[in-house]
Amino acid sequence: xxxxxxxxxxxxxxxxxxxxxxxxxxxxxxxxxxxxxxxxxxxxxxxxxxxxxxxxxxxxxxxxxxxxxxxxxxxxxxxxxxxxxxxxxxxxxxxxxxxxxxxxxxxxxxxxxxxxxxxxxxxxxxxxxxxxxxxxxxxxxxxxxxxxxxxxxxxxxxxxxxxxxxxxxxxxxxxxxxxxxxxxxxxxxxxxxxxxxxxxxxxxxxxxxxxxxxxxxxxxxxxxxxxxxxxxxxxxxxxxxxxxxxxxxxxxxxxxxxxxxxxxxxxxxxxxxxxxxxxxxxxxxxxxxxxxxxxxxxxxxxxxxxxxxxxxxxxxxxxxxxxxxxxxxxxxxxxxxxxxxxxxxxxxxxxxxxxxxxxxxxxxxxxxxxxxxxxxxxxxxxxxxxxxxxxxxxxxxxxxxxxxxxxxxxxxxxxxxxxxxxxxxxxxxxxxxxxxxxxxxxxxxxxxxxxxxxxxxxxxxxxxxxxxxxxxxxxxxxxxxxxxxxxxxxxxxxxxxxxxxxxxxxxxxxxxxxxxxxxxxxxxxxxxxxxxxxxxxxxxxxxxxxxxxxxxxxxxxxxxxxxxxxxxxxxxxxxxxxxxxxxxxxxxxxxxxxxxxxxxxxxxx
Numbered sequence: 001x002x003x004x005x006x007x008x009x010x011x012x013x014x015x016x017x018x019x020x021x022x023x024x025x026x027x028x029x030x031x032x033x034x035x036x037x038x039x040x041x042x043x044x045x046x047x048x049x050x051x052x053x054x055x056x057x058x059x060x061x062x063x064x065x066x067x068x069x070x071x072x073x074x075x076x077x078x079x080x081x082x083x084x085x086x087x088x089x090x091x092x093x094x095x096x097x098x099x100x101x102x103x104x105x106x107x108x109x110x111x112x113x114x115x116x117x118x119x120x121x122x123x124x125x126x127x128x129x130x131x132x133x134x135x136x137x138x139x140x141x142x143x144x145x146x147x148x149x150x151x152x153x154x155x156x157x158x159x160x161x162x163x164x165x166x167x168x169x170x171x172x173x174x175x176x177x178x179x180x181x182x183x184x185x186x187x188x189x190x191x192x193x194x195x196x197x198x199x200x201x202x203x204x205x206x207x208x209x210x211x212x213x214x215x216x217x218x219x220x221x222x223x224x225x226x227x228x229x230x231x232x233x234x235x236x237x238x239x240x241x242x243x244x245x246x247x248x249x250x251x252x253x254x255x256x257x258x259x260x261x262x263x264x265x266x267x268x269x270x271x272x273x274x275x276x277x278x279x280x281x282x283x284x285x286x287x288x289x290x291x292x293x294x295x296x297x298x299x300x301x302x303x304x305x306x307x308x309x310x311x312x313x314x315x316x317x318x319x320x321x322x323x324x325x326x327x328x329x330x331x332x333x334x335x336x337x338x339x340x341x342x343x344x345x346x347x348x349x350x351x352x353x354x355x356x357x358x359x360x361x362x363x364x365x366x367x368x369x370x371x372x373x374x375x376x377x378x379x380x381x382x383x384x385x386x387x388x389x390x391x392x393x394x395x396x397x398x399x400x401x402x403x404x405x406x407x408x409x410x411x412x413x414x415x416x417x418x419x420x421x422x423x424x425x426x427x428x429x430x431x432x433x434x435x436x437x438x439x440x441x442x443x444x445x446x447x448x449x450x451x452x453x454x455x456x457x458x459x460x461x462x463x464x465x466x467x468x469x470x471x472x473x474x475x476x477x478x479x480x481x482x483x484x485x486x487x488x489x490x491x492x493x494x495x496x497x498x499x500x501x502x503x504x505x506x507x508x509x510x511x512x513x514x515x516x517x518x519x520x521x522x523x524x525x526x527x528x529x530x531x532x533x534x535x536x537x538x539x540x541x542x543x544x545x546x547x548x549x550x551x552x553x554x555x556x557x558x559x560x561x562x563x564x565x566x567x568x569x570x571x572x573x574x575x576x577x578x579x580x581x582x583x584x585x586x587x588x589x590x591x592x593x594x595x596x597x598x599x600x601x602x603x604x605x
Contacts (some may be wrong), residue, residue: 045376046307048568051320054581054589061578061595064275069093070282070296072303074442075474076256077281081242083217084152085163085233087483089499093300094259094279097591098139099244101216102132102149104586109211109502114586116144116245116268119214125205125539128214132196136268138220139249146198148218150190153200154179155219157187160230164515168507169213174201206534207544212503247272247592257281273579273595284443291316294601297574304377304570305445315604316572319582323569324388324500326381329364329453330561331357331493334520336485343512343522350435350492353428355414357559358400360493362410363460364453365402366564372452373445377570381563383552388584389504391541394549399556399563407460416461424463435464438481438494441471450495467491482518494518496561502584504548505533510560521560529554575602 071077077090083099086092104115111119117132136144153173156165157180170176174189189201206213223237232238242250245268248261258280263272282290284303288310290296310316331351337344351357366380382399385392415428427433435457439450450466457464467490472480480488481496496518498509507530508514512522529551538544555561571582576596579589 044308045371046311047376048320048322051318051568051570053319053321053583055319055573055577055579056317057575057578057597059578059597061273061597062599065273065596065599066276066278067274067297067574067577067594067596068295069097069277069279070287070290070299071279072284072287072299072301073281074283074285075281078475079239079253079255080233081250081253081259082219082238084156084165084219085238087164089301090281095244097246097261097277097279098242098248098250098264099217099246102130102218103214103216105211105502106587107585109504109585111210111214112586117216119210121210125209125536126203127199127201128209129193130198130200130214132218133268134196136245137266138245139243139264139266141266142220142222143195144218144245145195145221146192147195148221149198150187150192151221151225152217152219153187153190153215155224155229155232156215158229160228162230162233165215168511168513169208169215171513172202172204172206174203204534205536205539206505207539208503208505208534212501213505247590248274248277267592269590269592272592288313291572291574292604294574294603297577297596297601298580299572302570302572303443304568305374305443307377307570308375310572313572313604315575315602317575317577319571319573319580321569321582321584322388323567324386324502324584325498325567325569326384326386326500327378327495327497327564327567328381328384328561329360329493329564330481330496330519331559332487332491332518332520333560334522335487336482336515336520338485341513341515343514343517343520345520345522350433353414354559355410356416357562359407359410359414359416359460360457360462361400361559361562362403362407363462364456364564367402369449369452370565373449374565374567377568378565381566382556384498384506384510384555384561384563385504385548385552386500386563386566388500392504392545392548394552397549397552397556404460411460411462418461423461424458425461433463435462436467436490436492437464438467438477438491439471440477440495441473446471453495464493482515482520485515487520506530506548506551507534510555519560521558523554523558525554526551526558576600 071090071093073090078088080086080091081095083095102115102117103111103119106112116136117130120129132144138144155161157170157176159180173187175184175187178184179187191199193199220243224232227235240253247264247267249264251260251262253259261277263275265271282296287299288306291299292313333349333351334343334345370378370380383394383397387393411425416425418425419430425433454464479486480491481494509516510521511530512527529547532547533544573580576598578595578597579593581589
C-alpha cells in the first residue's frame with residue numbers, strides 16, 4: 001500500500017486481501033458510509049459505521065507491561081527501517097513505534113503545534129521556518145538538530161540517493177534542482193538559523209505544503225554523515241541498528257521476522273507506558289487463533305475478509321474506521337525513463353486503446369466483489385480521491401459501473417471481434433489478443449479474487465491470463481510492475497492499491513515525474529490540473545475542490561487505471577489494551593500512552 005502523506009508515503013504490501021482489494025461515498029471519514037448495513041451482519045453484511053477507532057477499555061493502565069503486535073503478512077517485512085528510505089507499509093508499522101514525523105496534524109490534516117517541531121509560514125506561503133523543540137533527541141542521547149534536518153534534504157536530493165522520496169515537492173525547494181544535478185554543492189533555499197531552527201524557501205506556494213508537503217524526517221548526521229550516500233540504504237544503521245526519536249527504541253531484529261523494542265525513557269513527550277513491544281510477522285492463516293489465545297495483542301494490517309470468522313471472539317475489541325485507501329486495476333501505458341526520471345508514454349502499448357480499458361471497467365461488478373469477498377467492509381469506488389478526503393472526494397463523478405452488455409458493445413464497436421470462433425476477441429487488427437495480468441499472492445482470497453476478474457473479462461470475450469500463469473510474490477510483483485523503474489514488458493495490467501495518507505495532492509502517484517506512477521500515465525491536461533491543485537489559487541478551498549473534481553473526471557474519462565474498492569480499516573486489539581486509537585489525525589492518545597490494564601492478555605472463546 002502506498003501511504004500518501006509526503007512524510008509517510010508507503011506501498012500497501014504483503015497480503016493481497018489487504019493490499020489489492022481495498023463506503024459508499026461518505027461525508028464523514030470516521031464513521032459513515034452509504035451502504036447502511038448492520039454491524040450484526042444483516043443479510044450477511046457489515047458496516048464500518050458501527051465501529052469505533054479507539055479502544056473501548058477505559059481502565060487505568062498498570063505500570064509497565066509488555067505487548068505483542070502481530071504484523072499480519074504471508075511474507076517477511078523488507079526491513080528498510082528509516083523514514084528517508086522505506087517504501088513498504090510493513091516497514092512503516094515497525095517504524096511508527098520507534099520514530100515519528102517532526103510535525104503533527106489536526107482534524108483537517110493541517111500542521112498544528114503539538115509535534116516535535118513547528119512550521120511557521122511566511123505571508124506569501126513560500127518560506128517556512130521549522131523549529132525543533134529543545135528536548136527532542138535521538139535515542140543515543142544526541143539532540144535532533146537543524147543540521148540533521150538539512151542533511152535529510154541533502155541526502156534525498158543527492159544524485160546518489162537510491163530511495164523513493166525525491167519528488168516534485170523536493171524539486172520545488174529553491175536550489176534543489178541545481179544541487180541534484182551537481183551544479184551546486186548546497187541547496188540555496190535551505191538555511192540553518194540556529195542549532196534547532198531551519199528556514200526553507202519554496203519556488204511555488206502550495207496548500208499541500210501545510211498538509212504533509214514539508215518533509216518531516218531528519219536523518220542523524222552524526223551516524224549517516226560518515227557514509228557514502230550510495231551506501232546508506234543497505235547500511236546496518238538502516239537494517240540492523242536503526243535509530244529514531246520516538247517512544248521506543250530497537251533492542252534486536254530478526255530480519256524479516258520480528259523486532260523487539262524497549263521504552264525510550266528520554267522520549268520528548270514523556271516516558272512511554274509500556275516496558276517492551278515485540279512486533280512479529282504472523283501469517284494471515286493463523287492470526288485468528290493467535291488473537292484468541294492472546295499471543296497477539298494488536299493485529300495490524302488485519303485482513304478484513306477474515307473479520308466475519310473472528311467477529312465474536314470474546315477477548316478482542318475491533319477498532320475500525322474508513323480508510324484513506326482504494327484498490328485499482330492499472331493499465332501499462334508506457335515505461336519509466338530512468339535517465340530523465342519521468343514517464344515515457346508508449347502509444348503502441350497493448351492497452352493504449354481507451355475503449356478497451358473502458359470495456360474492462362464496465363465488465364466488473366465491484367459491488368459484488370465488496371459483498372462476496374469483504375462482507376460489506378469494501379465497496380465500489382468511483383474516483384481515485386477517496387471519501388476519506390471529505391472536502392475533495394467527487395461523489396457525483398459518474399464512473400462506469402457493471403454493465404456486461406455495454407462492455408461487449410464497446411468492444412464490438414471498437415473493432416475487437418471474435419473472428420475465429422474460439423470465444424475470445426482478437427485485437428482491432430485481427431491478431432490474437434492475450435492480456436497479461438499481474439496479481440499478488442497472499443491470503444485465502446488472493447487467487448479467487450484474481451480469478452473473479454479474469455472470469456468477468458472472459459464473459460465479455462477478453463482473454464486475460466495471470467502473468468506467468470501464477471500469482472506473484474510481493475517483491476517480485478512490485479519489481480515487475482515498475483518499482484525502481486523496471487517495468488517488465490510482459491505486464492499489461494495489474495491489480496494494485498494506494499493508501500493516501502493525509503495529503504490530497506495526487507501528484508506523487510500520478511504525476512509524470514513520479515516513480516510511483518506505475519501505469520506510466522502522462523497527459524498535458526493532467527499536468528495542468530495537478531499544477532493548478534498546487535497553485536497559490538488553491539489556498540482557496542472552493543477553487544481547489546473544482547480543480548480536483550475536474551481531475552477526477554479526467555481519470556474516469558482517460559482511464560489509465562480504474563478504482564475498484566474503497567475500504568474499511570479494521571484492527572483487532574486484546575481487551576487489556578488501553579489508550580490506543582487508529583484515527584488518522586495525530587492527538588490523544590499518542591502511541592507512547594498505549595498500555596495494558598492487566599499483566600497477562602485476555603484469552604478468548
